[in-house]
Amino acid sequence: MAYYRQVGSVPPKRHTQHRRPDGGLYSEELVGEEGFSSDSSLLYHRGIPSSLVDARPWTLPDQSLTPNQPLIPRHLKLHDLFPKAEQDAVTGRRLVLGNADVRISYSVSESPSPFYRNATGDECVFVERGAATVETVFGALDVKRNDYIVIPRNTTHRWLPTGEEALRTYAIEANSHIAPPKRYLSRFGQFLEHSPYCERDLHAPDEPLLAEGTDVEIYVKHRGDGPGGLAGTVHVVPEHPFDVVGWDGCLYPYTFNLADFEPITGRVHQPPPVHQVFEGANFVICNFLPRKVDYHPLAIPVPYYHSNVDSDEVMFYVDGDYEARKGSGIGKGSISLHPGGHSHGPQPGAVQNSLGVEFFDETAVMVDTFRPLSLGEGGTASDDGRYAWTWSGRGPSA
Structure with a gap:
């Protein structure tokens, strides 16, 4: 998403010293797509983003797939899948359809999710009903009915349902990146006049989200030899992952509501x-x-x-x-x-x-x-x- 933003505290020049109030250095992290050849952001952490103190396997929700044979059109009744909203919006997902490029899952939740990141691709999650706060390493975003939230690959985040109505989410998980169609954009990345939406309709975090904690678990979905070529790992990190005092760049999570299309x-x-x-x-x-x-x-x-x-x-x-x-x-x-x-x-x-x-x-x-x-x-x-x-x-x- 080639639309530059700056949030929180960043130094005037990238890859230069950015000091803490006590004189120590913040840790600069580049989060980038396609190696160093596409959109990226620079994040400034209080801690060391590579630190681990433990790791263990995470058994993913069932990722197995059955071919559509005989070949027929089908009607799937998603509201029949969850008699009760007892799960969370990450570990409670049930895989509905998928192939080597994309997986579509559905969940109905009332509980907070664990900290989570998808290391296989971007996620575009549609909120059918309910509301939530999605806390991310870039900051927090509130989502509501008819919102899409696009979450870049490897973004640590968690879902916190809010309000009285159960949160119904339709998760489109890519094995690639998700972006606006190229025909909507200029060669420099600005939305063109014929596009049915524009930058004003996209909502990104506007302030850092800082939290304290030790030995925090992060559930990671990543490439492996399980069904769908996927596997799961729980990383335990020594300090809270939400320790970013500032970031800038063109890669970040954002929301978009159907009412703005x-x-x-x-x-x-x-x-x-x-x-x-x-x-x-x-x-x-x-x-x-x-x-x-x-x-x-x-x-x-x-x-x-x-x-x-x-x-x-x-x-x-x-x-x-x-x-x-x-x-x-x-x-x-x-x-x-x-x-x-x-x-x-x-x-x-x-x-x-x-x-x-x-x-x-x-x-x-x-x-x-x-x-x-x-x-x-x-x-x-x-x-x-x-x-x-x-x-x-x-x-x-x-």
Whole structure:
């Protein structure tokens, strides 16, 4: 995210002495992407960020994947996964879908998470319901309903639910970095005029978060030989990880709310790329929001049937009533998986029913992947087993 920020106390020149009030030196840490060839930030620690006093294995939540075979579209009912909100937003995640590029998990939580960092890639977490404070080594961020929070790889953080409503989070974990689409940005990294959002809509920490503590545990997800090429380790550090007195650079966590995305509309139906908000390696993230729809006198507002030749489409239905899925059983908290190799589109009757409609009241988050998705244990557990047959009204037992 090439948008420079400076927070807290930093020296006037990088890689020079930055002294503590007692005359000692702060420890300068470079956090950078792609080696030393992309965005980075410099953090100034009271302690030594490399210090460890203990380490032990962490058994990750089930990361195993089952191929989508036979190849069929699926309806996953995420709200059925958690009868009670007894877990936290990190260790309580249940893997729904995944491949070598991205993993999609869901959790419902009321408890604080442990300190955590994902060393395999960036995370983009969507807050479906509830609110929380996300404390990070860069500072704290408050998140609320319909917020995305983008957390760069290896950022130590924890989730602290706030308020009375359970925190429902939809975690999109990359094996790469997550950023705004390149077509929205100038060659210097500024948002262009045609972008549906801009820098004013992104909210980053604005002051350091300093805490005291000793022998603090940090849960680390990293590359390994477990399912999905992942493993977990608990690092025990001698001093609290939130010891950064200041930082500057272009790499940091930030939030973005759906209310700040300006939908792009047209006289006839607009394709999904106009709804794009972020991208990672081999996947994109889009959001479909309440909006005025097609205004050609003969327009058909719902999508045309389309065959995902190069991608799998995952739609998470957050709010409203998604026009093209009416009659399928899909509702709030549902996921539809439309895999490459299957032509999909409106439910029977949806085209006719949409004629003359001027406004869609729907909120959905879409992830399109360019490699096939498999089912995690949460996806298998929440599959309704009927969705594939809703276009025909018949199933294999009919």
